[in-house]
Amino acid sequence: MSQSKILLAEKEIPRQWYNIQADMSQLPPPPLHPGTKKPAVADDFAPLFPPALIEQEMTKERWIDIPDEVLAIYRLWRPSPLYRAHRLEKALGTPARIYYKYEGVSPAGSHKPNTAVPQAYYNKQAGVKRLSTETGAGQWGSALSLACGFFGLECTVYMVKISYRQKPYRRSLMEVWGAEVIPSPSDRTEAGRKVLAKHPDSPGSLGMAISEAVEDAVSREDTRYALGSVLNHVMLHQTIIGLEAKKQLDLVGDYPDVVIGCCGGGSNFSGLAFPFLADKFNGRKVRALAVEPAACPSLTKGTLAYDFGDTAGLTPLLRMYTLGHSFVPPGIHAGGLRYHGASPLISQLCHDGLVEGAAYPQQAVFASALLFARTEGILPAPESAHAIHGAVKEAEESAKTGKPQTILFSLSGHGHFDLAAYDAYFSGQLEDVGYSEEEGKRALAELPEV
Amino acid sequence: MSQSKILLAEKEIPRQWYNIQADMSQLPPPPLHPGTKKPAVADDFAPLFPPALIEQEMTKERWIDIPDEVLAIYRLWRPSPLYRAHRLEKALGTPARIYYKYEGVSPAGSHKPNTAVPQAYYNKQAGVKRLSTETGAGQWGSALSLACGFFGLECTVYMVKISYRQKPYRRSLMEVWGAEVIPSPSDRTEAGRKVLAKHPDSPGSLGMAISEAVEDAVSREDTRYALGSVLNHVMLHQTIIGLEAKKQLDLVGDYPDVVIGCCGGGSNFSGLAFPFLADKFNGRKVRALAVEPAACPSLTKGTLAYDFGDTAGLTPLLRMYTLGHSFVPPGIHAGGLRYHGASPLISQLCHDGLVEGAAYPQQAVFASALLFARTEGILPAPESAHAIHGAVKEAEESAKTGKPQTILFSLSGHGHFDLAAYDAYFSGQLEDVGYSEEEGKRALAELPEV
Numbered sequence: 062m063s064q065s066k067i068l069l070a071e072k073e074i075p076r077q078w079y080n081i082q083a084d085m086s087q088l089p090p091p092p093l094h095p096g097t098k099k100p101a102v103a104d105d106f107a108p109l110f111p112p113a114l115i116e117q118e119m120t121k122e123r124w125i126d127i128p129d130e131v132l133a134i135y136r137l138w139r140p141s142p143l144y145r146a147h148r149l150e151k152a153l154g155t156p157a158r159i160y161y162k163y164e165g166v167s168p169a170g171s172h173k174p175n176t177a178v179p180q181a182y183y184n185k186q187a188g189v190k191r192l193s194t195e196t197g198a199g200q201w202g203s204a205l206s207l208a209c210g211f212f213g214l215e216c217t218v219y220m221v222k223i224s225y226r227q228k229p230y231r232r233s234l235m236e237v238w239g240a241e242v243i244p245s246p247s248d249r250t251e252a253g254r255k256v257l258a259k260h261p262d263s264p265g266s267l268g269m270a271i272s273e274a275v276e277d278a279v280s281r282e283d284t285r286y287a288l289g290s291v292l293n294h295v296m297l298h299q300t301i302i303g304l305e306a307k308k309q310l311d312l313v314g315d316y317p318d319v320v321i322g323c324c325g326g327g328s329n330f331s332g333l334a335f336p337f338l339a340d341k342f343n344g345r346k347v348r349a350l351a352v353e354p355a356a357c358p359s360l361t362k363g364t365l366a367y368d369f370g371d372t373a374g375l376t377p378l379l380r381m382y383t384l385g386h387s388f389v390p391p392g393i394h395a396g397g398l399r400y401h402g403a404s405p406l407i408s409q410l411c412h413d414g415l416v417e418g419a420a421y422p423q424q425a426v427f428a429s430a431l432l433f434a435r436t437e438g439i440l441p442a443p444e445s446a447h448a449i450h451g452a453v454k455e456a457e458e459s460a461k462t463g464k465p466q467t468i469l470f471s472l473s474g475h476g477h478f479d480l481a482a483y484d485a486y487f488s489g490q491l492e493d494v495g496y497s498e499e500e501g502k503r504a505l506a507e508l509p510e511v
Numbered sequence: 512m513s514q515s516k517i518l519l520a521e522k523e524i525p526r527q528w529y530n531i532q533a534d535m536s537q538l539p540p541p542p543l544h545p546g547t548k549k550p551a552v553a554d555d556f557a558p559l560f561p562p563a564l565i566e567q568e569m570t571k572e573r574w575i576d577i578p579d580e581v582l583a584i585y586r587l588w589r590p591s592p593l594y595r596a597h598r599l600e601k602a603l604g605t606p607a608r609i610y611y612k613y614e615g616v617s618p619a620g621s622h623k624p625n626t627a628v629p630q631a632y633y634n635k636q637a638g639v640k641r642l643s644t645e646t647g648a649g650q651w652g653s654a655l656s657l658a659c660g661f662f663g664l665e666c667t668v669y670m671v672k673i674s675y676r677q678k679p680y681r682r683s684l685m686e687v688w689g690a691e692v693i694p695s696p697s698d699r700t701e702a703g704r705k706v707l708a709k710h711p712d713s714p715g716s717l718g719m720a721i722s723e724a725v726e727d728a729v730s731r732e733d734t735r736y737a738l739g740s741v742l743n744h745v746m747l748h749q750t751i752i753g754l755e756a757k758k759q760l761d762l763v764g765d766y767p768d769v770v771i772g773c774c775g776g777g778s779n780f781s782g783l784a785f786p787f788l789a790d791k792f793n794g795r796k797v798r799a800l801a802v803e804p805a806a807c808p809s810l811t812k813g814t815l816a817y818d819f820g821d822t823a824g825l826t827p828l829l830r831m832y833t834l835g836h837s838f839v840p841p842g843i844h845a846g847g848l849r850y851h852g853a854s855p856l857i858s859q860l861c862h863d864g865l866v867e868g869a870a871y872p873q874q875a876v877f878a879s880a881l882l883f884a885r886t887e888g889i890l891p892a893p894e895s896a897h898a899i900h901g902a903v904k905e906a907e908e909s910a911k912t913g914k915p916q917t918i919l920f921s922l923s924g925h926g927h928f929d930l931a932a933y934d935a936y937f938s939g940q941l942e943d944v945g946y947s948e949e950e951g952k953r954a955l956a957e958l959p960e961v
Contacts, residue, residue, distance in 0.1 A: 068521070070518065071514045071516050071518065072514070134888075138516075148661075168889050211888070229934065230934075233933050233934050233937070237890060434687050437587065438657055438661070439587075440687060477928065480683040483687055484679065
């Protein structure tokens with residue numbers, strides 16, 4: 062049997078991120094100021110982000126150097142392993158070769174630290190003392206806590222109150238790394254107090270937590286805001302995933318016919334796919350498949366339009382496939398994929414036919430997660446299980462047609478903090494929830510006019 | 512800065528385990544039959560273990576081939592990484608070089624699969640259909656569940672009832688991998704029914720669960736029993752940890768002055784230390800330090816004597832440092848170190864001055880765990896944190912004397928399932944519990960006569 066685990070030497074860690082904006086023939090139109098509805102300029106972002114990140118958000122340079130200080134931290138878990146899924150292939154009886162890039166080896170257990178670390182670094186460089194952010198299920202909050210700890214920044218995480226109560230261990234993890242975790246809505250912000258006055262028992266929402274984190278950042282000189290997905294600079298930082306994977310496949314002389322990632326805001330999908338799309342721009346044949354939950358299908362059922370990033374309508378307007386900022390996704394277990402929109406870069410690529418979308422219901426996704434855990438051993442996060450299911454479907458297609466193909470997917474994180482979801486699956490309490498066309502129509506009717 | 516993560520290529524995985532029995536000038540005296548008190552022979556173990564494992568328990572061969580089928584599974588996470596703890600060194604201001612071998616990369620999150628996989632394999636080879644075992648906190652049970660899944664064996668885990676209730680996610684993890692998990696005491700065995708008749712609300716104990724698992728195995732032709740520590744063949748399988756670590760240190764031209772592991776039954780400590788002790792037998796200078804909890808200090812406060820492996824007195828008698836099989840360790844958070852005895856091999860080496868013991872209270876251990884998490888990023892298991900604390904103490908000594916030394920410790924697992932313990936530490940509810948001399952005297956008075 063050929064090797065299972067394809068490792069890069071530490072000195073082979075890529076020294077630059079890949080900026081897909083350099084190669085796209087059609088770029089997404091610019092973000093708009095939420096008040097004036099005019100194209101936002103760098104200054105509009107200055108209360109939120111340090112100059113280096115604003116620059117990275119807008120630059121068309123193809124390659125961006127990764128600072129040595131960031132590489133020194135990356136080395137704690139990077140290069141991450143690439144696996145050949147021999148045992149899964151055998152179980153599926155497929156002629157396809159399946160590879161997966163495993164990002165669960167980071168201390169936070171997902172790909173999120175790939176961008177949390179440079180974001181903390183550039184803020185530190187700019188003299189920022191403190192970062193604020195929001196978190197739902199906790200993956201992003203824990204990644205930023207970890208990163209801030211490394212650079213001696215204070216970190217305040219507004220955690221959706223219902224998650225704060227239901228997932229105390231995610232909160233503990235953030236505290237282990239030194240962050241302050243505040244259940245949202247809170248009395249710490251005007252936005253929070255307003256909600257509490259009306260609804261003292263509000264369970265909170267991601268949109269509300271974003272509003273609190275943004276208000277916190279803009280109201281304090283020493284504080285900036287950090288976002289874990291959607292924006293261009295976040296996609297940029299994640300490309301280290303795909304850049305490493307290409308080197309690793311080179312080592313075994315293979316190249317994917319299709320790359321697959323789960324897609325919420327899109328940071329994990331971009332991270333894997335963009336470096337391969339770079340080849341596609343140069344004429345190489347490779348498909349890129351973004352897998353989303355049937356309950357929150359922005360790429361496959363959304364509308365390409367300008368919309369707010371949060372439910373309260375405080376953020377700049379981004380042009381993206383969206384279900385409407387007032388769309389409330391059902392409570393599926395893949396909390397990281399419960400976002401109403403998709404990154405403007407991915408949205409544009411999807412619109413231009415360079416990226417395919419697919420949406421799957423969660424029962425089928427969990428069945429594939431279990432097959433994966435029992436063959437490859439690793440317990441996948443429910444989000445990552447969407448990519449697994451996409452890969453399983455492709456491999457089954459190969460088995461049917463007898464046509465071999467090379468499949469590469471991103472296993473973006475482990476499921477060690479998600480066992481409640483597996484419990485629900487075993488006990489039959491995990492139901493398929495689809496996209497409600499009616500609720501969708503209502504939310505899309507509330508898109509802002511631009 | 513020199514590299515942080517020292518990786519071996521997959522083809523560098525050791526092909527043989529190291530059997531320290533080949534090199535010890537003084538071997539531990541043989542196990543005794545619990546009834547006759549005469550040296551146990553292979554046949555006495557036949558109802559419990561397959562022939563290959565009984566052979567490995569007794570052989571004096573120095574090198575034992577690792578079967579290809581086991582290597583194929585090992586490759587899913589092995590070779591495990593060796594880290595240079597640059598950031599921890601800096602935080603301690605020490606001239607010491609600190610390395611750690613990280614076994615938390617296995618799917619079960621600890622070193623336990625290193626022996627669970629070969630145990631499942633040899634049972635499968637012998638035609639066994641089903642394995643029974645016990646688990647307390649769940650690390651061993653989840654490792655064996657994973658291993659049985661790989662080889663298509665049924666797996667029944669008797670889980671201490673109080674843990675079954677308090678740690679539902681450990682149970683879920685075992686079920687993900689296909690095991691049947693039974694809260695112990697249960698009505699499935701005579702031993703369980705006896706307890707339930709007297710104490711219907713019994714929270715269970717590890718000793719009771721062992722009795723149930725053993726009874727289950729001996730009462731069914733198709734079933735054998737599996738143990739996760741203490742026995743010679745378990746120590747043998749774990750030596751892959753130290754064998755890899757030696758190769759990895761070779762790559763950077765270093766060699767430890769001291770190797771450190773936490774020690775409950777002793778499988779993790781042996782795994783790291785035995786391959787280095789092989790050099791010590793040949794005159795090389797290297798210290799081996801086994802760290803145990805102050806609350807359960809078998810090596811440092813126990814008596815070297817024949818004792819039972821379980822509280823009910825059903826197992827063969829093993830000569831080991833023991834606190835007495837009726838000793839009930841306080842409810843510290845390092846559940847994997849709550850065992851009354853230590854492996855006969857380690858006990859002998861300790862008695863002969865080749866291994867040092869040290870016992871630390873849990874508050875100091877958690878303080879070191881937190882320092883580690885905040886510098887190196889990885890959240891350690893409470894058990895592994897004992898080794899961290901041992902390494903920190905050594906590094907602080909170097910800082911004091913100004914004398915550099917090379918420290919290697921085993922980070923045997925991650926703490927993703929142990930956040931309740933960190934919560935307790937943060938909230939000040941984690942208390943130092945020492946060894947009760949009085950309780951110790953009582954338990955030692957109950958040692959069996961031989």
